Amino acid sequence: MRPIATLLVLWAVLYPLAAQADLASAKDAYMAGNYPGALAELTPLAESGDAEAQYWLGRIHDAGLGVEANPKEAFRWFLGAAEAGHSESQRIVGIYFEEGKGTERNFEEAARWYTLASAQGNDKAMRNLGTLYVAGHGVAADPKKAMELFELSASAGNLKAKRNLAYRYYFGWGTPRDLAKAAALFQEAADDGLDKAEFDLGRIYYRGHGVEPDYQRAARHFENAARAGNGEAQIFLGRILFLGEGQPRNPERAYYWMTIAASQNADLAAVYLRDLRRELDEATREKLDREAAAFTPE
Numbered sequence: 001m002r003p004i005a006t007l008l009v010l011w012a013v014l015y016p017l018a019a020q021a022d023l024a025s026a027k028d029a030y031m032a033g034n035y036p037g038a039l040a041e042l043t044p045l046a047e048s049g050d051a052e053a054q055y056w057l058g059r060i061h062d063a064g065l066g067v068e069a070n071p072k073e074a075f076r077w078f079l080g081a082a083e084a085g086h087s088e089s090q091r092i093v094g095i096y097f098e099e100g101k102g103t104e105r106n107f108e109e110a111a112r113w114y115t116l117a118s119a120q121g122n123d124k125a126m127r128n129l130g131t132l133y134v135a136g137h138g139v140a141a142d143p144k145k146a147m148e149l150f151e152l153s154a155s156a157g158n159l160k161a162k163r164n165l166a167y168r169y170y171f172g173w174g175t176p177r178d179l180a181k182a183a184a185l186f187q188e189a190a191d192d193g194l195d196k197a198e199f200d201l202g203r204i205y206y207r208g209h210g211v212e213p214d215y216q217r218a219a220r221h222f223e224n225a226a227r228a229g230n231g232e233a234q235i236f237l238g239r240i241l242f243l244g245e246g247q248p249r250n251p252e253r254a255y256y257w258m259t260i261a262a263s264q265n266a267d268l269a270a271v272y273l274r275d276l277r278r279e280l281d282e283a284t285r286e287k288l289d290r291e292a293a294a295f296t297p298e
Contacts, residue, residue: 215246
């Protein structure tokens with residue numbers, strides 16, 4: 001073999017290995033919070049056409065990690081990776097088109113990119129595409145198609161899709177109404193840690209939709225969601241504690257949760273806080289105000 005040909009063969013073998021090593025090093029830097037280091041290693045790889053590097057570079061510019069956030073620059077890198085077939089980049093490009101972020105808003109393009117990512121099994125893209133079919137954005141509104149996509153996404157373990165699917169059954173959108181099935185799906189999503197599903201379960205048990213009414217169980221679900229920062233759950237929990245539904249009244253805890261909720265829903269919380277202030281002395285209110293001010297979502 002001629003020397004030049006030999007060198008070309010060696011380069012073809014060794015370059016991908018070197019690129020993989022550089023990409024692994026860049027990811028390590030990213031995960032360690034060394035964003036300038038990650039940026040320095042990712043940029044030449046991305047410029048050479050490495051789709052995975054383009055994806056990670058897009059994330060850096062999207063979130064402004066070590067650089068000023070730049071949606072247009074992030075979109076450029078995500079688009080390059082998406083065109084090379086990178087599934088998650090295809091989904092993100094869909095989001096950019098759907099939101100008009102870093103590019104002109106274009107629901108048709110959003111649907112196209114979500115479809116491409118879905119075809120590769122991207123469960124998040126399936127859910128995103130399902131929401132477009134619900135709203136009729138970029139595609140003809142089709143409740144049954146939305147249902148199919150949510151089911152595919154949920155079967156792949158997507159918790160948000162399970163919640164979407166639960167709402168379809170709860171309201172009978174694109175499928176016969178089935179409150180028991182909705183409750184079971186909310187339960188699955190909540191069991192896997194989705195705090196919004198905890199709130200949904202609280203309402204299910206509070207109203208007795210598809211299950212036997214159970215204020216105590218509703219309160220437990222509302223508290224789980226409330227501790228995660230869900231403002232609606234904080235209102236419901238405060239109401240249960242204020243009225244003593246399924247348990248003794250607890251004005252102090254009701255005041256605590258309503259005070260936290262007031263930052264998200266001031267008008268509704270104010271109705272309860274007005275009455276609670278009449279029940280509690282000033283020292284108690286001040287103590288609870290300090291505790292509420294120190295609240296951080298779990």
